[in-house]
Structures are given as C-alpha cells and as structure tokens.
Amino acid sequence: MKILVTGGAGFIGSNLVDALCNQGEKVLVIDSLDPGVFQACPAYLNPKAEYCFSDLRYWVPDARFADVECVVHLAALGGVSRAAKQTENVITSNCGGTAKLVEWAHTAAKLRKFVLASSFSVYGSGYQYHCPRCDLTRDAARREDDLQKGRFEVYCRKCGGETRIVPITTAAHPSPLEIYGASKYMQELCLLGMQDVDVTVLRFSSVYGDRLRLDDGEATIIAKLAGWIRDGSPPQLFEDGKQIRDWVFVGDLVQAVLRLAAGRQAPRVVNVCSGQPTTLVEACQILARVMDRNVEPVVKGGYRPGDMRHCLGDAAEFAQLLESTPMTFAQGAATVFGRKAGAGGAV
Numbered sequence: 417m418k419i420l421v422t423g424g425a426g427f428i429g430s431n432l433v434d435a436l437c438n439q440g441e442k443v444l445v446i447d448s449l450d451p452g453v454f455q456a457c458p459a460y461l462n463p464k465a466e467y468c469f470s471d472l473r474y475w476v477p478d479a480r481f482a483d484v485e486c487v488v489h490l491a492a493l494g495g496v497s498r499a500a501k502q503t504e505n506v507i508t509s510n511c512g513g514t515a516k517l518v519e520w521a522h523t524a525a526k527l528r529k530f531v532l533a534s535s536f537s538v539y540g541s542g543y544q545y546h547c548p549r550c551d552l553t554r555d556a557a558r559r560e561d562d563l564q565k566g567r568f569e570v571y572c573r574k575c576g577g578e579t580r581i582v583p584i585t586t587a588a589h590p591s592p593l594e595i596y597g598a599s600k601y602m603q604e605l606c607l608l609g610m611q612d613v614d615v616t617v618l619r620f621s622s623v624y625g626d627r628l629r630l631d632d633g634e635a636t637i638i639a640k641l642a643g644w645i646r647d648g649s650p651p652q653l654f655e656d657g658k659q660i661r662d663w664v665f666v667g668d669l670v671q672a673v674l675r676l677a678a679g680r681q682a683p684r685v686v687n688v689c690s691g692q693p694t695t696l697v698e699a700c701q702i703l704a705r706v707m708d709r710n711v712e713p714v715v716k717g718g719y720r721p722g723d724m725r726h727c728l729g730d731a732a733e734f735a736q737l738l739e740s741t742p743m744t745f746a747q748g749a750a751t752v753f754g755r756k757a758g759a760g761g762a763v
Contacts, residue, residue: 625666
C-alpha cells in the first residue's frame with residue numbers, strides 16, 4: 417500500500433513513517449521543514465521513505481502521488497503563542513494547506529482512507545465539571561477573584577465546593593479559545609465534503625515520545641518540564657501544581673494509525689489520549705525519578721489568564737481502536753525519558 421504522510425519529518429510524523437516502513441509499506445512524505453522547527457534536515461529521516469520537501473500551500477502534485485491509497489495528514493504549524501503572533505501564517509498554512517490537500521484528494525482515484533490529526537485544543541471551553549455533593553454539572557470557567565485569592569479549582573455555583581472534571585468525549589461541541597485551536601477545527605471542517613473516502617479525525621491530547629523537542633520555544637508543557645529536569649533546573653509551576661493533564665505516548669498513537677491504514681473501522685472522530693489524570697507535580701516527580709535527577713518543582717503560584725484548570729479525555733474509543741489500554745504517563749516516561757535520555761540522549 418502507498419501511504420502519504422504530511423508532516424512526516426516531525427516528531428510524530430517521523431515515528432509513524434518508521435513504523436510504516438518497518439511494515440513494508442510504500443511511504444511518501446510531504447514536509448516543509450518549517451524553519452520555526454528545523455535548522456537543518458533531521459538526521460533521523462528514514463531512507464526507505466520518499467520525501468517531497470514542500471509547503472502544502474504551494475505543493476504541486478506530480479506522478480508520485482497518483483497511486484496513493486491512504487493519507488495521514490499531520491502537517492500543521494503549532495504553538496498557541498506562535499499562532500497569536502503569526503496569525504496569517506498559521507491560518508493559511510493549517511487551513512489553506514489542508515484545503516489544498518483535500519482538493520487533490522477529490523481527484524485521487526485510488527485514495528480510500530484519510531486520517532487527520534486534530535487536537536484537544538478544539539474543545540477549548542467545552543470541558544465540564546461535576547459537583548458530587550449537589551450532583552450538578554457546570555462549565556470550566558473560573559472567576560478572576562477566585563484566582564487572585566489562590567483558589568484555583570472550578571467551584572460549584574450552588575454549594576461553593578470543589579468540582580471534579582468530567583473526561584471530555586467527542587460529543588462535546590468544539591469551542592476553541594485561541595487561534596491554533598480554531599485552525600485545527602477549521603482543518604476538520606475542510607473534510608466535510610469528502611464523501612467517497614473513509615475519514616477519521618484523531619483529536620490528539622498532548623503527545624510525548626522519542627524525538628520530542630525539549631528546547632523549543634513553542635514546546636508543550638511536558639517537553640518544558642522534561643527539558644528543565646534534564647538540565648537540573650527546578651520546573652516553575654503556576655497555580656498550585658495540581659493541574660491535571662492527560663498525556664499520550666506516541667507509540668500508542670502510531671499503533672492506532674497503523675490499524676486505521678490497514679482498514680480498521682473506527683468512529684469518525686476519536687480522542688487520542690490516555691484517559692489517565694496526572695498532575696503537573698506528579699509529572700515532575702515521575703520525570704525526576706526516571707531521569708535520575710534530584711530536582712523538585714517550584715510551585716510559584718499565580719496564574720495565566722485563559723489557562724484551563726484541568727484537561728482530561730475519555731479514552732474509551734481510542735482503547736477500542738488499540739485493543740488495549742493506552743499507556744499511562746508513568747509507564748511511558750520510563751521508556752522515553754529514562755536515564756540514557758535524561759543524560760543528554762535524543763528524546
């Protein structure tokens with residue numbers, strides 16, 4: 417089978433390309449080698465894959481693409497702060513590039529499967545919280561005066577007690593809070609007209625694994641925490657450090673895509689997450705242990721306007737696709753950020 421992977425030189429994409437090549441698939445990659453990410457062509461590119469270094473916005477399909485049977489569309493400019501500063505660049509790249517790819521897909525005679533990498537950022541304010549005392553559910557909004565007083569949880573509007581986050585499902589209506597999330601949702605909307613191709617949208621929670629860049633200014637929180645601890649610097653945590661996050665191991669994500677490419681049926685939209693809550697303080701403790709670093713996080717308090725208190729997904733459909741329970745962060749961190757990686761190896 418011939419599979420096109422966009423963004424195949426990146427952290428997630430390169431892991432997928434390796435797995436596909438190891439299975440003997442014909443792999444064609446499009447990647448712009450975005451200068452905001454790459455200073456040079458990465459050394460880990462798989463020699464068994466064929467690479468087309470092009471920005472999707474300006475990509476001109478040639479004969480190599482005529483017999484593509486499956487597309488895995490990972491290419492996107494990431495970063496919330498980057499999207500705020502480079503709004504036109506991010507919107508035109510993520511949405512315009514996707515539109516260009518979809519336009520080509522309508523003419524691709526052998527194409528039967530299209531997998532889009534979306535993001536939990538599309539949910540934005542869609543998270544809900546449940547009060548176990550009042551049995552009431554409310555939204556994720558927090559009051560400014562509570563935050564200023566160091567009251568960081570989401571509180572019940574009836575009894576004033578702490579609520580618990582409800583793991584978000586794909587039934588939640590997308591409600592992005594920033595430009596990057598909006599661009600990912602627009603990518604999803606670009607696929608609405610695809611009638612003759614089986615489409616699966618994978619909404620990624622924060623992904624970690626081999627080749628995750630720890631020194632990038634747009635790094636995810638887990639990359640920043642790992643980078644600080646690797647270097648022996650105490651991570652600086654806002655609020656009380658008890659914010660819940662849901663990190664997913666890249667190996668689980670890759671296995672899910674391999675199953676989809678092989679014809680496995682799945683819902684149109686799937687949350688790609690572990691479904692297991694890990695607080696920021698717990699994550700720091702796990703990373704320090706597996707990296708063999710005597711580093712404790714500094715909980716400095718304060719808050720950043722617009723930050724979500726907790727993020728947690730419902731992983732039921734993802735687990736069905738994997739036919740196994742997704743790896744917990746404690747399990748995955750030992751694999752990815754072990755002593756060898758923590759000592760300066762490529763992670």
